[in-house]
Amino acid sequence: MATFGYFLSSEEHGPKELVRQARLAERAGFEALWISDHFHPWLDVQGNSPFVWSVIGALAEAASLPITTAVTCPLVRVHPAIIAQAAATSAALTGGRFRLGVGTGEALNEHIIDSRWPPASERLEMLEEAVELMRELWSGRLVTHRGAHYDLDTARLYTLPDEPPPVYMSAFGDKAVRLAGQIADGYICTGPSAELVRKFREAGGEGKPAQGGLKVCYAADEAAARKTVHRLWPTQGIKGEASQLLPLPRHFEELAEAVTEEEATASTPCGPDPEVHAQAIREYLDAGFTEVYISQIGEEQDAFFDFYAKEVLPRVR
Numbered sequence: 001m002a003t004f005g006y007f008l009s010s011e012e013h014g015p016k017e018l019v020r021q022a023r024l025a026e027r028a029g030f031e032a033l034w035i036s037d038h039f040h041p042w043l044d045v046q047g048n049s050p051f052v053w054s055v056i057g058a059l060a061e062a063a064s065l066p067i068t069t070a071v072t073c074p075l076v077r078v079h080p081a082i083i084a085q086a087a088a089t090s091a092a093l094t095g096g097r098f099r100l101g102v103g104t105g106e107a108l109n110e111h112i113i114d115s116r117w118p119p120a121s122e123r124l125e126m127l128e129e130a131v132e133l134m135r136e137l138w139s140g141r142l143v144t145h146r147g148a149h150y151d152l153d154t155a156r157l158y159t160l161p162d163e164p165p166p167v168y169m170s171a172f173g174d175k176a177v178r179l180a181g182q183i184a185d186g187y188i189c190t191g192p193s194a195e196l197v198r199k200f201r202e203a204g205g206e207g208k209p210a211q212g213g214l215k216v217c218y219a220a221d222e223a224a225a226r227k228t229v230h231r232l233w234p235t236q237g238i239k240g241e242a243s244q245l246l247p248l249p250r251h252f253e254e255l256a257e258a259v260t261e262e263e264a265t266a267s268t269p270c271g272p273d274p275e276v277h278a279q280a281i282r283e284y285l286d287a288g289f290t291e292v293y294i295s296q297i298g299e300e301q302d303a304f305f306d307f308y309a310k311e312v313l314p315r316v317r
Contacts, residue, residue, distance in 0.1 A: 010048060022059050028313070031065065032066045036069075065097070068168060069101045073105025084134035099168055101169070129148060170190075214284070220272050235255075274311035
């Protein structure tokens, strides 16, 4: 049986609104939460970027749902030892309902500490070492580490959950997916790719959870929904490696000027037809994802939750 979760957008909403949405999601019948971890939003118009670990602390008390970061980059902006402490505290606070989603990140968030942005192959090496280091810290032992990318001197985590938090990895390229299959407890992806799920399982991920996420825009008027997507998330139409390489929201805004409404909404269900939304979710299920997370674009959050509770979730269940 698949799990259906809600994807909290830290780029669009402030901390109190994210907590409110988590409560609404649980009441609407969603079974889990994703939350994005950013320092900057993609575009200034999105307008937010709260510190994810503070929000997770509030979510732990506001709802009883499992929480996954989608995703945290434990490479540059924050040392993996600090992420290990944050994840351990989150897992202890939630009673084991926390999963640490990790990835190789974007210059958009990471360049603020070091303007040198490592190439993808180096970031994968860094991520592998970071995950190893975090798991060593979750043992509760005193850790000294001298690695290719990270050093740690006599560090020990004292506040630990009963079990270490699972580590799920976001991956899109072949090399990254292979690494995810080898080191991660689960897989994260934002497209309904059966091929990527298959490669993850073949690389060692057989039997492990696969989480997929998508954005939608419910509105009573489909045209209005499409305009909302084009205004807030034209970045969905930007192709290639730009999302990993550009350092500032204004750079994405410059590229987004060339993105048409059709390109921005190509993969986003828009409007009031529940079957359109349900079919987009089924694509993830057909691709082999065991968990699907849906994010509502825009301000019509209350109407979205009512719509999904009554019209969409019963269809996909």
